[in-house]
Amino acid sequence: MGMLHGRRVLLGVTGSVAAYKACDFVRRLQEAGCEVRVVMTAAACEFVAPLSFQALSGFPVRSAVFDAQAEAGMDHISLARWAEVIVIAPASANFIARLAHGLADDLLSTLCLARLVQTPLCVAPAMNHGMWLNAATQENVSTLRRRGVFVLGPGQGVQACGEVGEGRLLEIPVLLGALEQCVGPWPLRGRRVVLTAGPTREALDPVRYVGNRSSGRMGYALAQAAACRGAEVVLVSGPCALAVPYGVRHVAVESAAQMREAVLAEVGGCDVFIGAAAVADYRAAAVAAQKLKKGADDWCVSLVRNPDILAEVAALGVGRPFVVGFAAETGRLVELARDKLVRKGLDMIAANDVSEGQGFDVADNALSVLWGDGGVDLPRQSKEALAHALLDVIVARYLAKGC
Numbered sequence: 001m002g003m004l005h006g007r008r009v010l011l012g013v014t015g016s017v018a019a020y021k022a023c024d025f026v027r028r029l030q031e032a033g034c035e036v037r038v039v040m041t042a043a044a045c046e047f048v049a050p051l052s053f054q055a056l057s058g059f060p061v062r063s064a065v066f067d068a069q070a071e072a073g074m075d076h077i078s079l080a081r082w083a084e085v086i087v088i089a090p091a092s093a094n095f096i097a098r099l100a101h102g103l104a105d106d107l108l109s110t111l112c113l114a115r116l117v118q119t120p121l122c123v124a125p126a127m128n129h130g131m132w133l134n135a136a137t138q139e140n141v142s143t144l145r146r147r148g149v150f151v152l153g154p155g156q157g158v159q160a161c162g163e164v165g166e167g168r169l170l171e172i173p174v175l176l177g178a179l180e181q182c183v184g185p186w187p188l189r190g191r192r193v194v195l196t197a198g199p200t201r202e203a204l205d206p207v208r209y210v211g212n213r214s215s216g217r218m219g220y221a222l223a224q225a226a227a228c229r230g231a232e233v234v235l236v237s238g239p240c241a242l243a244v245p246y247g248v249r250h251v252a253v254e255s256a257a258q259m260r261e262a263v264l265a266e267v268g269g270c271d272v273f274i275g276a277a278a279v280a281d282y283r284a285a286a287v288a289a290q291k292l293k294k295g296a297d298d299w300c301v302s303l304v305r306n307p308d309i310l311a312e313v314a315a316l317g318v319g320r321p322f323v324v325g326f327a328a329e330t331g332r333l334v335e336l337a338r339d340k341l342v343r344k345g346l347d348m349i350a351a352n353d354v355s356e357g358q359g360f361d362v363a364d365n366a367l368s369v370l371w372g373d374g375g376v377d378l379p380r381q382s383k384e385a386l387a388h389a390l391l392d393v394i395v396a397r398y399l400a401k402g403c
């Protein structure tokens, strides 16, 4: 389960062209298991009709503080108490200014002011880049951050006005991931997690390579799950067609040699290392400088062993991180994984059976997690849910080791 599952989320929509994107956000929040109520500012109602949000959320949309019909059941205080998370998306420059100055001149600003201190308040700015970079907005945003408000984005790109710059609402899947990181608890706060993910590509010549079917989905989901627990996360990744989770530092590599170099540069001072990449065990003995031309009927490629990045990190000695590896097996799962755990000197290994359409390039997976004197089976589920379950096991073992 993700961090947002079962949460009561109050979505505030303010006056920005991006208000229409909030309709999709309602759906994505519901898919993540949230109960959603929407409050709109008057300006937001100029962009999108409240009825759209009412139909999507399944609840009446509120806008005014003095709403005779609604006041009887759920006034502004009880709505503020109902919310476990408040997210303003999109948050206009005007609304951010009102928030920074503690105004309570409409329902949404009043709710934000009345919320309990433990209720996370998240704002996802969306505005013209000039408005975003204006000193007034920047000072208002700094004020909010200082008060513990989570500022999610904005993103870069083409704006509604046709200009290009910083100020776009984060893409909805990224925003959802960013919000998931705001709800806590954060047992890895102040800790650094380095992960490897995806496949590696071992070049044969300038156009050909030896690769594998890893999608990177498990590694990327683990990076998000670690960020949700408050860690500073570095994701060293081979080529993947996936969005990098919000706030995660991405180091793009191609070959196993590049991955090793990047990991060794990042692993100093790291608390947890997770090797989720499908690192090629072999690379070409020689990479041709020019494109190889076909000729003979068969073609033999000479391969040599790649260094084992995971084993190298595990052998770092004093101050080394808590090291978690993966094992992909087609039989004798626990026996072979336990052997790998010992042979590579790991703290934990997550083994998966790749024999029945499981593991590689599929959405679901199951894992047998093993450590020195124990283990646990994590049943088949989406890789996102599995990543959260595995991170819970990692955190428990990491803290139990007194790290």
Ligand code: CTP
Residues within 6 Å of the ligand: 196, 256, 275, 276, 277, 278, 279, 280, 281, 306, 307, 308, 309, 310, 311, 324, 325, 326, 327, 328, 329, 340
């Ligand atoms: N790994 C690594 N560097 C390599 C090879 C593997 O860091 N050169 C890591 C992977 O990221 C993974 C684990 O080691 O965490 C997998 O170990 P590996 O020995 O490759 O096991 P399998 O993939 O299961 O393959 P085999 O059965 O061939 O040993």
